[in-house]
Amino acid sequence: MNKKIKFSIFAISLLISFSTISQDTIVFQPGPSEGKDAIVHSLHPANNYGASPNLIAAAWTYQGTFGIIRGLFKFDLTSLPEDMQIQSAYLNLYHNPTSGHEGHAGNNIAWISKVVGNWDEFAVNWNNQPATTNENQVTIPPSASATQNYLEIPVTDIVQDMIENPDANNGFQIMLQFEEIYRSLIFASSDHPSSGLWPMLVVIPECEAPVADFSLTIQGSTVALTDESQNATSWLWDFGDGYQSTLSNPVHTYQETGNFMICLTVTNECGSNTKCDTVRISLTDIENISYLSQVTLAPNPVAEVLKIQLPENKYSAFEIDIVNTSGIVVYHNKDINPIESIIEINCTHLNPGIYFIKIRDQQQNIIKKFLVQ
Structure with a gap:
């Protein structure tokens, strides 16, 4: 079934989890050398306007004669993988303030349609303009002012199809829904001298959010x-x-x-x-009476030398690690066999912040926190 879209301007386990999501965006805004756009004019059916700075949908009189103009434009999406799924895609079309045509005017409700036929930017004209489809067609509402920019026109379904079928990407057509006299939409094309006015397509890929477990x-x-x-x-x-x-x-x-x-x-x-x-x-009796549990640190905070105080006459071989809050080991010493009750560690090479000292013997580990000033 065809779809049409109306665009509006205006040990005990607690299974606790939550997410936050954000997406990167991919922006296409090609200029004169990479952009592909043109207008076709019913009064000049054999003329090509592939280099026009205008992207127009209009029904107007030209030197007193009624004529219709439609716009064609395409973005090269071949840089996107064909299996890419997108969350959304939208167009930004910008009013052309330097056009010789009047600005947006009249009841200018319009269509954005997918083009289904091939066309050449420098050969297309009214007589050979490509066919379009109304599948996933998007309605552009009447303008609120003569110089309005149309931002975030939703074209997700059309762009998803273009990504999955790159050979069938023939771009977009913009045309009035009612091609009756004195109605117009006047946008800038990719050939406009101002790069900020070139048509823009923004693609937001679907994200594979992380799942904690x-x-x-x-x-x-x-x-x-x-x-x-x-x-x-x-x-x-x-x-x-x-x-x-x-x-x-x-x-x-x-x-x-x-x-x-x-x-x-x-x-x-x-x-x-x-x-x-x-x-x-549950700490066992052995753990509670272990001499390591009686170790103290001083001074804490420390500026230069950290002293590890061991219980008197209770020495055994052990090793020491100092770890920062990112989990990186910044100090390591193994096979320590103390002969005195105090071990000194020079901390002058450590950046100010919180650190954890891990002391291990053959039976257990302890971790204590200290602050470097």
Whole structure:
């Protein structure tokens, strides 16, 4: 069935998710060398007007004789993949203030139609003008002023067909619905000297928004997270205890017993999506009495040297990582065998901000937060 469009100017899992979507746009606004447009004139049926700076739909008198003008224009869409699906497409047509013709006038309601026949910009005329179809035809309402620009004329269905069938892309025709005397729409063509007035086609592709999903494994107070999202290009994990990570598959150790909501927000160029799960952490007696749980940091905030205070006479081999809020390891030291209760780390190479220090021995991990001034 043919469609016509009327254009108006004027461990406990909480399955929580939400999305935000935005789209990139593709703009076509060719100039004289790349643009393809022409007008055809009933009073000069054999003349070609492929170099005219005007794109006109009119029914008027010329030297006292009634004549009809129609416009043809085409955009080269071969740069778009044939399997591309679009959310929307629209035309912007701009009034031509330098035309010798009067501006928009009369009851100038018009059609934008898909052209179904081939035409040559420098050979087309009234006699050989191409055929059109009323399928997905768009109505342009009467102008509100003589100099009105027609913006965001919806042509989504026509453009989708042109993308899927590039050999059948013969462009658009603009013509009055009632070709009766003293009606006109006067736009600029791609041959106009002012580039800001060239016809414009804007295409907004469909977006494959990201879908957040993940699984997790709990061992003691440590949670290993596995990203199972779709279409994600960046990740932000919130572990519910004040710590975050931008790694795709982080491992996090909790310092307290309780319920914690883990939220993953994934993002790509089309938007973002979030999923949250709640986990129950129960610290064991062994973890609670481990000497690592008694480690302290000073000073905090730190400007130069961070001192790690170990419990007296309770030393074992361990390794240390310092990670920034983006999940990047900025300091690593393994096989530390302390002989004193204080270990010093020079932090002068670190940019001001929040950091996490992760200390691991053969039995457990702890993570503590500190601030570099």
